[in-house]
Amino acid sequence: MLDEKGSILTFGDGEMGQLGRSSRTKTIRSKFMCDESGEHLVVPLRFKTKSKFYDVTAKNVFASGFWTIVHCDDGKYYAFGLNNFSQLGISVDEADVGPDGQDNRELRVFLPTEAPAFGAVDNFVQIEGVQHVVLLDNDGKVFAMGKNTDNALGLGNWTGNEDRDHWKYDSLQKIEFDTKIVGVSAKLATSIAWTENGKAFAWGFDTTGQLGLGLKEEDEKMVSTPEEISSAHLEDFSIIGASISDQHTLILAKKN
Template sequence: MDTSEQAQITNEEAPAEVEMEKIDEISSGAEAEPEQTIEPKTPARRRGRKPAAKVPATPVAEEAETPQKTRGRKRKTECSPTPSRKTAKITQSLLSYTDFVPNIVGDRVLSCGEGEALGHPGRTTTKKPRKVDIVEEDELKIVQVVAGGVHSAILSTDGTVYMCGINEKGTVPADGVEPEESTDEFTKLTFPDEITAEGKIVMLAAGASFTAALTDLGSVIAWGNLRDSSGEIDVHPLLHKMKESPVIIVHHKLRRIVKICAGENHLVMLDEKGEVLTFGDGTMGQLGRSSRTSTIRSKFMVSESGSSLIVRMRFRVKSKFIDVLAKNVFASGFWTLVHGEDGKYYAFGLNNYGQLGIKVKEETTEDVGPEGQDNRELRVPLPVAAPSYGAELTFTQVDGVQHIVARAENGDVYVMGKNTDNALGLGTWTGKEDQVHWLYETMQKLEFEEGKKIAGVSAKLATSVAWTDDGDVYSWGFDSTGQLGLGLKDDDDKMVPKPEKVTSAHLDGFRVVGGSISDQHTLFLAVKKDDN
């Protein structure tokens, strides 16, 4: 497949929304801020009898029913809690960032692919993993590496962030890097006092052109710029500030966050009580808080208190409405996945290839436009149970854009979604005429050499990497820029149908303990093999 064909996701190619009831955004909390934040406007008085106020519908699971209207009851404002007969809440112990942050310290960072984001001064291409000199020259101890769309970030044990890449609209605000310029050397970020007061940085997440950081106190910081299908998102003062310097997204004194993860242009946060918050672009449904994805208002994209960023996880089970808390969250591409305390997985966002674990609606003649275009709506705007993930497995990592790679806690790996160019690593796709193996809507177990167990995975558009418990690295998919690290030459077949072991002289004597792949480059974190 032509790489340019893979590189874009448009509304035209996106399949239709999964069949689900229409749910009113206000009652679902889709666009509802908790109490105290918004005063509703008073409607103009009219002569005669007042019209009956509508009671908002309640978001529910697949078998849910809308509560009956009640005569004489005052209209609920969008700040009010959702009415229900019986509501139960699943409870869990407070979560901690220590449950999620990387805990293995590496002393070597390697990169492969193309661009300034490789971090190799004077070199913008390397087909095999090559060590980043500054890490060992400065004896840095690194706990996390993150590959963004046009940039890279690494995090040291003392909370220092180093970045390189293209500083477009504040994406790489490193010391000495001018606006709209770039740097091919990892350079330290210096934060203002108001940012450092939020605590030590313990986790990073990166999207297409932005980066977010979590502190040990529970605050979230972000910098760079967000985009949607129409271009740059510029509808809120905080988004303006993000392009100028790092800003606080959520203050720990108002809400304590324990995990962050990022899609292309949205950020997902999990707080200590198990509530899920989303921030940024929601046009593909990835915020999970409004069914009106094309007209979502700016105040529901941004909120420093986090009050209007909460995703309401309310579902009906028999005669009760259940508020489900989360014990883990995942995000990538244009989707979000929530692992509920009830053991189920809930998803929202773009589901054009069934990557959300929700079956794609079959195309009918009514879905075909006048010029043959697919008019199905494939965005899932509110949380829906994702049965393909099942409840018997606990996944520690889930990543990908049009396909999904998920690592279970027992070290097994499962894949699902679009399989052209053998993106799933199953080796089953035979070419453009293959109408059977190009898509998998259920989880498929991926086998590795000698039955090795996998310690971690990372995936982006048609590309994936995985590393084993003993530090070996495997990659598969479409190697458009050398990001698979296999040393493929320009005249080689760029499609790698099954996991293939990555080798490099710079990996000799080291084992990989972390990694992050993007559309054009990959970062690895490694430690000497004689170290624990």
């Protein structure tokens, strides 16, 4: 939650660091996860330079699959939570994989940490996703980052399980549309975006028809780049909103 003073409050399950208040997620008492007063729910937005501490105020907050992202008045984005595919805009240090092949990386970000990858864009109005994130800025441009297997980022460049160059991105990748986008939604390996003129596009992995593209059993289920949703049910209707989940999608439309 974002209050009128620019403070961030979080509550619920914090095991993946998504509450941003402590690394003691296994032992911290439940009242620190949720309480009626709000006293223990505030996320400290205090940071340290070489010479001093400074505080920032939150302007906007986004939360989805095991993560939280905060946009602050210093123009920066801060993130915390599960970052296993660099979806928080914070690079994962591959050097933490030991010589014996043991994966020693800590893939959780427990406290608000600057997310440098978001700094190239001034103002995001939506950030959605789980293992990948899809971001919409206030100019209607769409970006994506994180896990790209099954071409979840809509870039069309992942070629299969042996592709070690395009399976993950820790920097923003622009998704090209020839029209202004006004809304996005994303979950596991699936994404959808819609325009101001009533069209919607979907991409990712269509396991149960959730992309709304009418794919048949014999069709390729991996949709590499955004494809327009077309259905007889949508004739004479304009799409004004959509929400995609792991296995189904809800579309809001108005009659033309």
